[in-house]
Amino acid sequence: MTRHLVLIGLMGAGKSTVGARCATVLERPFVDTDRLVEVNAGMTVAEIFETRGEPAFRALERSVVADVSASPEPLVIACGGGVALDPDNRRVLREHGVVVWLRADAQELGRRVGSGAGRPLLQNGLGGEGEPGGPVGTLERLALLRAPAYEAASHVVVDTGGLSVGAVAERVLEEYRTWNG
Numbered sequence: 001m002t003r004h005l006v007l008i009g010l011m012g013a014g015k016s017t018v019g020a021r022c023a024t025v026l027e028r029p030f031v032d033t034d035r036l037v038e039v040n041a042g043m044t045v046a047e048i049f050e051t052r053g054e055p056a057f058r059a060l061e062r063s064v065v066a067d068v069s070a071s072p073e074p075l076v077i078a079c080g081g082g083v084a085l086d087p088d089n090r091r092v093l094r095e096h097g098v099v100v101w102l103r104a105d106a107q108e109l110g111r112r113v114g115s116g117a118g119r120p121l122l123q124n125g126l127g128g129e130g131e132p133g134g135p136v137g138t139l140e141r142l143a144l145l146r147a148p149a150y151e152a153a154s155h156v157v158v159d160t161g162g163l164s165v166g167a168v169a170e171r172v173l174e175e176y177r178t179w180n181g
């Protein structure tokens, strides 16, 4: 059975750009859980957080993860940064996919996300407004909090520090081919 290629990791890790590149090489569809949640909800991720709250977003996200995991056609799946926190998500993704954790340090993630526009957790911080350190500070705290979940969810880790999108995609594909058997 051919498994999905699943990318997880923090915001700014390159899941969507690297995922799209891998999908082109593998000649298979690319899906991004945030975009599917937005299509299903008819609003942006930021609007969902704002009007319905994070728990509602997580429920929508869980249902998208279950749907895409069940696809009989092998996909490349870029997951929103919080997907791997949920045990059901971890289970279905590991069962149906090769899960690759794209890792980078908070400074580099911070450079990639800039002001954090469109990413509610980086707008307000984790503890509400006034959290110190801006997006990089929040990413540092998230990295510590989430490392155990990313570790538990992933079959393999790819360190992206200092690498181009093409170079990361090559490493991901190499690992995918090994794990997919």
Ligand code: S3P
Pocket: 009, 010, 011, 012, 015, 034, 045, 079, 080, 081, 082, 083, 118, 119, 120, 121
């Ligand atoms: C989130 C990451 C975002 C998006 C939402 C929450 C998170 O996706 O799902 O803002 O909890 O880390 P990206 O990782 O694609 O930015």
